[in-house]
Amino acid sequence: MYYRILMLHLFLFVNSLLAEISVLSICNIANNTSDIVVAGGSITEILYFLNEEDRILGIDVTSNFPKQTSELPSIGYVRSLSTEGILSLNPKLILGENDMGPPLVLDQIREVGVDLRIIPEEQTAMGIIDKISCVASIIGIQDKAQEEIKDKLMPKVKYLKTFQDNKIFKRKRVMLILSMQGTSPIVAGSGTSGDGFIKMTGAINVFESFEGWKPVSEEAIIDSDPDYFIIPSRDMHKGSDVKSLTSNPIFKNTKAGSKENFIFEDSMAMLGFGPRTIITALKVAKEMYQQD
Amino acid sequence: MKYVNSYQMFIVYSSILILLVVLGLALSFGSYKVTFIDYLYSDMSKVQESVFTKIRFPRVLLSAFVGASLATSGACLQGLFRNPLADPGLIGVSAGAALGATSFIVLGSNFIQGSVTNPYLLPLSSICGSAFVISALFFITRGFGKEGITYLLLAGIAVNAFSGVGIGILTYISDDSELRGLTFWTMGSFGGATISMIGPALLFIIFSFIWIIKEARKLDILQLGESEAYRLGIDIKKLRFSVIVSSAIIVGISVSLSGMIGFVGLVVPHLARILGGVNHSFLLPSSALMGAILMVLADLFARTMIKPAELPVGLITSAIGSPFFLWLIFRIRKS
Amino acid sequence: MTIEVNRISYGINNFSILRDVSLEIKGGEILSIIGPNGSGKSTLMKVLAGDIIPDSGSVIINGKNLNDIEISSRAIVRSMMSQTQNIVYDFDVREIIEMGWLESSIDQANGHFENTIKLISNECGIDHLLKRKFNSLSGGEQRMVHFARTLLQSNGLQKNLQKYIFFDEPTANLDIKRELNILNVIRKKAKEGYGIFVVLHDLNLAYNFSDRIILIKDGKISKMGDPNDVFDDEILSEVYEVPVYFDKDIGRIKYY
Numbered sequence: 001m002y003y004r005i006l007m008l009h010l011f012l013f014v015n016s017l018l019a020e021i022s023v024l025s026i027c028n029i030a031n032n033t034s035d036i037v038v039a040g041g042s043i044t045e046i047l048y049f050l051n052e053e054d055r056i057l058g059i060d061v062t063s064n065f066p067k068q069t070s071e072l073p074s075i076g077y078v079r080s081l082s083t084e085g086i087l088s089l090n091p092k093l094i095l096g097e098n099d100m101g102p103p104l105v106l107d108q109i110r111e112v113g114v115d116l117r118i119i120p121e122e123q124t125a126m127g128i129i130d131k132i133s134c135v136a137s138i139i140g141i142q143d144k145a146q147e148e149i150k151d152k153l154m155p156k157v158k159y160l161k162t163f164q165d166n167k168i169f170k171r172k173r174v175m176l177i178l179s180m181q182g183t184s185p186i187v188a189g190s191g192t193s194g195d196g197f198i199k200m201t202g203a204i205n206v207f208e209s210f211e212g213w214k215p216v217s218e219e220a221i222i223d224s225d226p227d228y229f230i231i232p233s234r235d236m237h238k239g240s241d242v243k244s245l246t247s248n249p250i251f252k253n254t255k256a257g258s259k260e261n262f263i264f265e266d267s268m269a270m271l272g273f274g275p276r277t278i279i280t281a282l283k284v285a286k287e288m289y290q291q292d
Numbered sequence: 293m294k295y296v297n298s299y300q301m302f303i304v305y306s307s308i309l310i311l312l313v314v315l316g317l318a319l320s321f322g323s324y325k326v327t328f329i330d331y332l333y334s335d336m337s338k339v340q341e342s343v344f345t346k347i348r349f350p351r352v353l354l355s356a357f358v359g360a361s362l363a364t365s366g367a368c369l370q371g372l373f374r375n376p377l378a379d380p381g382l383i384g385v386s387a388g389a390a391l392g393a394t395s396f397i398v399l400g401s402n403f404i405q406g407s408v409t410n411p412y413l414l415p416l417s418s419i420c421g422s423a424f425v426i427s428a429l430f431f432i433t434r435g436f437g438k439e440g441i442t443y444l445l446l447a448g449i450a451v452n453a454f455s456g457v458g459i460g461i462l463t464y465i466s467d468d469s470e471l472r473g474l475t476f477w478t479m480g481s482f483g484g485a486t487i488s489m490i491g492p493a494l495l496f497i498i499f500s501f502i503w504i505i506k507e508a509r510k511l512d513i514l515q516l517g518e519s520e521a522y523r524l525g526i527d528i529k530k531l532r533f534s535v536i537v538s539s540a541i542i543v544g545i546s547v548s549l550s551g552m553i554g555f556v557g558l559v560v561p562h563l564a565r566i567l568g569g570v571n572h573s574f575l576l577p578s579s580a581l582m583g584a585i586l587m588v589l590a591d592l593f594a595r596t597m598i599k600p601a602e603l604p605v606g607l608i609t610s611a612i613g614s615p616f617f618l619w620l621i622f623r624i625r626k627s
Numbered sequence: 628m629t630i631e632v633n634r635i636s637y638g639i640n641n642f643s644i645l646r647d648v649s650l651e652i653k654g655g656e657i658l659s660i661i662g663p664n665g666s667g668k669s670t671l672m673k674v675l676a677g678d679i680i681p682d683s684g685s686v687i688i689n690g691k692n693l694n695d696i697e698i699s700s701r702a703i704v705r706s707m708m709s710q711t712q713n714i715v716y717d718f719d720v721r722e723i724i725e726m727g728w729l730e731s732s733i734d735q736a737n738g739h740f741e742n743t744i745k746l747i748s749n750e751c752g753i754d755h756l757l758k759r760k761f762n763s764l765s766g767g768e769q770r771m772v773h774f775a776r777t778l779l780q781s782n783g784l785q786k787n788l789q790k791y792i793f794f795d796e797p798t799a800n801l802d803i804k805r806e807l808n809i810l811n812v813i814r815k816k817a818k819e820g821y822g823i824f825v826v827l828h829d830l831n832l833a834y835n836f837s838d839r840i841i842l843i844k845d846g847k848i849s850k851m852g853d854p855n856d857v858f859d860d861e862i863l864s865e866v867y868e869v870p871v872y873f874d875k876d877i878g879r880i881k882y883y
Binding site: 214 | 484595
């Protein structure tokens with residue numbers, strides 16, 4: 001009986017150790033650290049943040065920040081990449097996240113001998129820091145990166161932590177809306193990037209009870225009675241968006257809706273989980289709690 | 293007994309020639325710079341050789357076979373249903389294959405370890421999907437024997453609807469990371485094809501071709517109507533079985549390897565009829581050849597138009613297919 | 628060798644269409660069947676052809692039960708001309724006729740295919756139409772093409788293989804010239820030795836054309852035999868529920 005428990009623990013320990021090791025090996029330094037093709041907006045962002053954008057040969061369509069990215073060759077949509085297309089840019093290193101695909105294309109690229117790294121993502125503030133460190137390790141600039149992180153990001157991360165750990169004032173209850181499918185908005189349930197963002201701001205996700213991105217009914221929205229609606233948007237036409245949402249009967253009947261408590265931010269800046277997400281989370285946290 | 297006249301033979305031979313030329317072109321163009329000539333005569337770099345033999349060649353081969361499969365299946369179904377608007381999607385086989393694949397993507401990872409990374413399980417579940425549809429159709433129409441092809445069409449519509457619901461439910465319960473695979477199925481793509489993946493599939497496809505071309509004459513006679521065809525000695529149940537099962541195999545395999553690609557099955561047989569005639573001994577092989585030519589060209593455009601990115605090939609076939617389809621409707625209306 | 632029809636009964640949803648029908652079709656003879664609408668004439672022909680399986684009774688062709696004859700073999704021993712459906716695709720006239728050519732036909736090997744087609748087209752008066760598209764023909768012309776196809780299918784009568792041809796209202800909607808053409812060819816086929824079975828509507832035609840006649844009403848045979856016996860005023864009036872008399876001198880039905 002005890003023997004079995006012991007074996008179980010040993011098994012779990014070895015498993016997690018292996019998981020750790022595999023994560024560590026992903027972030028090992030690459031043989032060739034320039035000539036990079038990037039499939040993932042946050043990674044592009046990270047490279048620009050570290051001032052290493054000159055290494056980039058090509059990017060995917062989700063890499064739309066900063067503006068200079070539009071001058072780089074595009075390899076298309078991150079989930080349906082082209083083997084030949086990527087190889088034609090002659091990359092030595094490919095960096096992407098776990099939505100890179102299709103898997104067969106990734107296999108083909110690896111078979112040709114190109115170094116392909118899928119950077120692990122944890123949707124928290126420290127997860128972002130780890131992501132930046134991983135990218136930095138791969139291209140061999142850990143020290144420089146640690147400097148940048150310490151200077152520019154850690155203060156914000158610490159500030160954010162005070163919102164997350166706060167035990168003094170009441171937490172805000174929010175929902176994050178991705179899009180309107182017909183008349184049912186798609187909202188962030190648990191386990192989504194949206195949920196990760198909400199937690200980063202120290203707020204409570206009113207729809208934590210289900211997993212994934214799901215459509216919800218008008219009644220569910222009114223019943224959940226959030227303090228704020230957080231809306232990631234592609235175009236920042238704030239004025240017209242607020243107007244159309246406040247006049248929308250689904251939102252009009254909520255407390256937040258009547259007070260016009262809508263928060264709009266760029267979707268990649270919010271859900272990409274690159275450096276901007278830390279900045280955006282802090283901005284949103286301040287905006288929500290400042291009103292009191 | 294020769295059912296194909298000399299003009300039709302000329303068209304078939306020309307198509308073979310054109311297909312060879314088109315294959316050479318497709319093998320020579322792409323995002324990466326390496327041509328057919330390079331392969332034959334010059335020293336290529338390791339990457340060039342990899343791109344040519346492991347990436348481009350299987351892809352071009354697959355597009356040719358899928359094009360031929362969809363076109364032939366379309367011609368067969370237009371003959372079986374005696375309806376010029378019939379299409380492989382009509383009897384629900386494509387939807388069944390997509391449902392099989394979708395089920396696997398969303399549910400499979402819960403049951404089979406490491407399943408998402410194994411590239412063979414996915415096509416296999418597609419084929420299971422289309423096989424399930426065939427069986428359901430067989431059961432509903434009682435061995436394809438129920439009088440009237442209308443019944444079969446209705447069964448096909450029901451199956452399509454059911455698959456749609458199934459795919460919808462799976463989409464709903466899936467989380468974001470699983471959904472990544474689903475758009476591939478509806479738009480179609482030949483990316484990522486490898487020889488080991490397509491080898492067994494091509495064997496099945498060739499076998500089905502041989503099976504169905506033997507029935508070409510019977511499809512002609514079927515055009516007189518089912519009663520007449522019966523009186524001329526045609527076993528209607530057997531014919532329906534052959535056409536539907538062989539269509540299901542080649543369409544199921546095609547969808548599993550490259551997603552749902554529309555219009556080719558509908559449009560190519562009409563092109564072949566306009567060029568050479570309507571008898572199936574000519575129509576089936578020429579549809580296969582023209583379907584292959586069309587698909588190889590469509591994929592060539594898909595992967596070179598916005599290089600280094602790629603368009604879904606289904607977009608190209610729809611762009612060519614829709615105006616042709618409209619023209620076809622006007623032509624039918626006039627006569 | 629004949630076609631023996633033994634006590635055929637058939638019904639749909641408890642409604643009887645054929646009741647205990649028996650008859651015999653012999654080679655070299657034209658057997659016609661007449662009767663009011665809905666009497667079961669066409670249904671009977673379908674049972675003989677094998678389209679419909681009767682509820683009871685049997686059809687014996689050349690000594691063999693129809694159910695035991697393979698579908699492809701049935702096509703050799705009997706051909707049938709009946710109403711046809713629309714042909715969706717643009718076949719040539721010649722291609723439609725050629726569909727009557729059975730690959731399992733015994734004399735396929737003797738290579739008389741070209742000659743046979745020429746002969747039959749000529750017989751049917753459509754040899755000038757061979758290269759045209761079937762769908763561009765008039766209704767009457769299309770029927771002649773189907774007639775030619777039926778003849779091609781039944782081509783190749785041999786001493787040890789008795790063949791039969793069925794016609795379901797072959798002259799419907801045809802002009803006089805074509806009507807006479809078809810009737811002449813059918814008579815010729817009977818003389819050659821084929822067993823001919825015809826459903827007819829026109830009583831005058833039936834009297835003058837047939838060797839034997841069957842009169843059927845409500846799925847039951849009222850009278851069968853020599854035309855003179857069948858065309859009895861009382862019997863005809865009863866069956867058609869209309870007072871008629873038949874002028875045998877001129878071979879014409881007259882109404883009061």
